[in-house]
Amino acid sequence: IVNSAYSQEKIWNETPEQKKERLAWWTDARFGMFIHWGLYAQAARHEWVKNRERITTEEYQKYFEIFNPDLFDPADWAKKAKAAGMKYAVITSKHHEGFTMFDSKYTDYKVTNTPYSKDIIKEWVDAFRAEGLRIGFYYSLIDWHHPDYTIDSRHPQRVETKEEYDKLNKNRDMAVYREYMKNQVREILTSYGKIDILWLDFSFPGEFGKGRDDWGSVELIKMVRELQPGIIIDDRADLQDVDGGWDFMTPEQYKVDKWPEIDGKKIPWETCQTFSGSWGYYRDEYTWKDNKQLLGLLIESVSKGGNLLLNVGPTARGVFDERADVALEKMGEWMKFNSRSIYGCTQAPNEFEAPANSLLTYNPETNRLYIHLLDYPLQKLRLPGYKGKVKYAQFLHDASEIRISEPRQHNRGGDDHSTGDLDLSVPVAKPNVEIPVIELFLN
Numbered sequence: 001i002v003n004s005a006y007s008q009e010k011i012w013n014e015t016p017e018q019k020k021e022r023l024a025w026w027t028d029a030r031f032g033m034f035i036h037w038g039l040y041a042q043a044a045r046h047e048w049v050k051n052r053e054r055i056t057t058e059e060y061q062k063y064f065e066i067f068n069p070d071l072f073d074p075a076d077w078a079k080k081a082k083a084a085g086m087k088y089a090v091i092t093s094k095h096h097e098g099f100t101m102f103d104s105k106y107t108d109y110k111v112t113n114t115p116y117s118k119d120i121i122k123e124w125v126d127a128f129r130a131e132g133l134r135i136g137f138y139y140s141l142i143d144w145h146h147p148d149y150t151i152d153s154r155h156p157q158r159v160e161t162k163e164e165y166d167k168l169n170k171n172r173d174m175a176v177y178r179e180y181m182k183n184q185v186r187e188i189l190t191s192y193g194k195i196d197i198l199w200l201d202f203s204f205p206g207e208f209g210k211g212r213d214d215w216g217s218v219e220l221i222k223m224v225r226e227l228q229p230g231i232i233i234d235d236r237a238d239l240q241d242v243d244g245g246w247d248f249m250t251p252e253q254y255k256v257d258k259w260p261e262i263d264g265k266k267i268p269w270e271t272c273q274t275f276s277g278s279w280g281y282y283r284d285e286y287t288w289k290d291n292k293q294l295l296g297l298l299i300e301s302v303s304k305g306g307n308l309l310l311n312v313g314p315t316a317r318g319v320f321d322e323r324a325d326v327a328l329e330k331m332g333e334w335m336k337f338n339s340r341s342i343y344g345c346t347q348a349p350n351e352f353e354a355p356a357n358s359l360l361t362y363n364p365e366t367n368r369l370y371i372h373l374l375d376y377p378l379q380k381l382r383l384p385g386y387k388g389k390v391k392y393a394q395f396l397h398d399a400s401e402i403r404i405s406e407p408r409q410h411n412r413g414g415d416d417h418s419t420g421d422l423d424l425s426v427p428v429a430k431p432n433v434e435i436p437v438i439e440l441f442l443n
């Protein structure tokens, strides 16, 4: 990064207020669907299968020759995303395998040349838009098919020494690949109307790695912003220090311990997570997260000011794995009654401490605070230091009042501090809601 010719360059002129405005729909939405779909769905054992099993391009060709998702019904996918409470979706237009799910002018290695023959991206965009969802494209910077993409440390052929690197790459030219990539990114941003999100993936600077100069990231992002001025871009083109080079951070498959900051300023972020570990369809993977974990991921993200992009890996017939269907339905059941604690919400103001075993979110527009009960309390829920701050309390799922009182003297444990506390009287039996939410109307 330090040696890069582009360091400190400014890509986009915008005030912090303008940026906030541009991202407003996305920060309000909080919940999106990631879709990893490509030829690897046929192997059904991870989207990195070509790399993991060191499959040659010739051997991998069989997947291209038979790809035909005859049951693909994007309207059905869109309905499922919406019913789960998702407001946007991001699909792989090309993953690392290099196969394009759109009808590109610049390659033959594309969906329209498979038995399926139609432009999946076009069908997908139309259906998701019709359902009122915002549209995002994932595009892999990495490409294991293009003949000019240099063989690196993450390539199926994995390079470990300088000799190997020179030998394998003597006829490869990244300048040609850069141009190809730029052309394809231009294609996806000019052929399908307004695109809300671009999700580039990923950089790995270092020995036999790749970063901004390999991708031509500055030129690429400049072009993207010119073509789609409202677009929101992830942070994986290796331009973290370039103004306008990215919009949001992307913690992947882990939980952040607090709202991420740069120079003391909280930054937009979205965690991307899988149901089971793999992003692409993986038939024999049995490590699926349960409903409570998935809801917990969503709530916890919002409680720290972030979004959740939850991934589905459709099968090669073009349908969601039954396990994904069930998981989405369950999340949707919860969202139907509790999404008010998610949409438009963010981290609670510092003055509110989360009661035991709970997560807080807050809606600054309505001035309401949400307590998510991860572990259901016994009759009373103590609100530490909330005295004088709360007007009314109710369960969110059924709008039933929850009575507020001050802790009784004998209940305070002789602790003077507790005189600032409040108690909520909750029913002994846990309501039939995976994670019950209490809505507090604040003063």
Ligand code: FHN
Pocket: 047, 048, 201, 202, 252, 272, 279
């Ligand atoms: O290698 C990819 C992986 O297959 C998947 O696409 C995820 C999604 O964020 N990104 C990469 C790893 O960081």
